Amino acid sequence: MDRKRVPGPELSVAPLVEYPIDHERWTPQQEKRHDPKRQPEDLRPIYLKTGLISQASGSAYIELENTKLACGVYGPRPVKKIGQGFSGMGVLNCDFKFATFACVKRRNNTRQDPQEKELSQILSQALAPAVRLELLPKSVIDVYITVLESDGWGSCLAAAITAASVALAHAGIEMLDLVAGCSASYMQIGPSISSTTTETSSSSGAGNPITPQIQIFMDADTEEEKYEQGAIVLAYMPSLNEVTHLLQNGKAEGPIINQSVEHCMEACNKVYAVMHHALLESMKESKDA
Amino acid sequence: MASVADAVVPGQRLGHVQEFNVGAGTYALQDFIYASVVGLKRIMKQGGDNELPFMTVQRENSQSAIPEIEAIVTCKVVRVNPRFASVNIMVVDGKPCTDDFQGIIRVQDVRATEKDKVKIYNSFRPGDIVRAQVISLGDARSYYLSTAANELGVIFGTSVAGGSLVPISWQEMQCTKTRVIELRKCAKPL
């Protein structure tokens, strides 16, 4: 129980939400996404800017419509933790945190829960190959991610990777490359109820009509994730052409995985362009100032 | 003048290793040179004609300095005991650190000669500002520093009475207020 807040009265009821008569819940249909403006391979528009947190060595803010998160990088600074022995390499310490109000369900903010812990670990594994830690002996770089609004688990992690690597570059830390993150969900496509006429049956008739169609949706949002069969998150260094992290869940055939890995790498190249632009903008701004 | 075209981000390919030498802010991988920081690309001519120019990237946001071996650091004495003086490293090679790094000056590293006669208490006092050189990365906690050179040692200190000290010899300093002489390992004024 949260004692700090005044709870609602005991006899409260859920508000009545009136949907318009023609309101239809979204279900996955071929080529049609939750956001009808997007194509399956489209990402949400990305807003990325450096320098949100003035006290940090480097920082970045990223927004993919309803996925919003901030990242602050501190350091390199001396290792504070007692008991950590001498290390000739620097340490990348990531801390992933959801704001209490970031998800549908309120999160307790006191300690990192197992999911946040794991995300922190994934984040540091995804970034470590890019940071030149051998140049920073006995020091630690702290990366703090705070998710302000989460719309899709995969896109949240992907955005965190993207923002963190931009923040690291903004902090002036030597890196081999920027790391771009991208997520994709794949789901079974039920033929849309209205158009199951001749058109669809003839097109799917060429293949086996019994096997369900699998569609890959890039950068899925929460609504789409509800229907997903599985998801994939990929972190990629575009100019070195190296994958720094890969995470997949859900059942899938090999070709689907291969396809989604390739789609994600393509998308990462697009994300890279945004990152590049954001860093150049930050340079221009600091010159004007 | 630098143009936008010279602005680079980490991972951007800058040239071939046969054309340039690897300078600050860059690294070589296989046959190419890449940028490793955000900044402006600069080509530095150096040495004779048959030497390759250096490819460097001038940082836009400099990373906070961290101590390296042989770097000259400025630090503040926080504790002394008969074996060593503990210091907080505040500046490395003229660049300030955002967070203080810990270092120690061991009794045998205070000066180059007559090492066995050195007494820490007659060399440093808490509060002194010391110029020193990093000799090793040290243990898990502290860097090891040395003041065994003429230009290294106390550069600023306060006397017991509260006046500032001025060096009068390499191991004595005088209070400007009370003219009392206190013992220090002084740095030769530059």
Next chain:
Amino acid sequence: MPGLISPAERDYILKGIECNIRADGRQRPDYREVILETGVVSQTSGSARVRIAGGSDVLVSVKAEIGSPSASQQFEGRGADDLNNELTQMMSRFLHHTKTTFTTPSSSSSQGSAGAGASTTAGSSSSTGGINLSKLCIIPGQQCWILYIDALVLDYGGNLMDAILMGTRAAIFDTQIPKTEVQDLGDGQFEFEVLDDAEDTDIVEGREDMPICVTLNKVGARHIVDASPLEELCTEAKLVVAVNRSGELCGLQKGNDGGIEPSLLLEMIQFGKTMGQTLIKQLDLKIKEEADSDLAKRQRGEPIQKLGFFAQ
């Protein structure tokens, strides 16, 4: 467990792997001998012990208990070290997805010999995991069977994740759940009774579809399976590939602080898939053999001899 490796040793291992010969004489795609035994602990609903010759030794138990379905939906790591957290999260990812409840606690004491087993509990559900969770339901929305899976690491010798998942799969195969009888009292009220017959029990449906995983370690430009602790120290990046009997991928996760080139990555996924499929077939064969021989012995009234804990 060694924590550091000397440059000379690392070089030796790296060059060896490059020449396709490893310190213990194996080639890159060779697994060590796996010793698998089921039904080793009598108090459990199902148990299994997996030993990788000269290396890891894991004891996995499954206990079926009755609980309410709203119980924790997450794999929660009890015990705070990194490995523990990583393992439980990874298992949860591979064994579950979406609704219903099936609880999988996993536990691991990170290394060392017997005894210290920090238990980790986890509740979750499965579509990836293959288990048909609706069959675990007793009264919809109120009572269900919760399967607690505990893994105890008795010895560490590299490749822990594979051993634990192999053990989990075998333990689920071994699991017998008592039958229940539900009475409808009307008014939405139900009552149920657990039948006490040791001979007449249910198996866990969908157990054949549970995945196992294959950990591929990228060393230099090559990848190896079933790495020893020293080889794990030389690993730049590892890829855990979870695969089920029909060759569907059930999960992928990269570990360690290194990158993988895309072409190698795809090759590794493909390799892990084939490897996992063959491995699963061999395991199924082994489990079946053991079950058959046990059954035959029971029918003849002979005592069933288990290898026991000190068998080599």
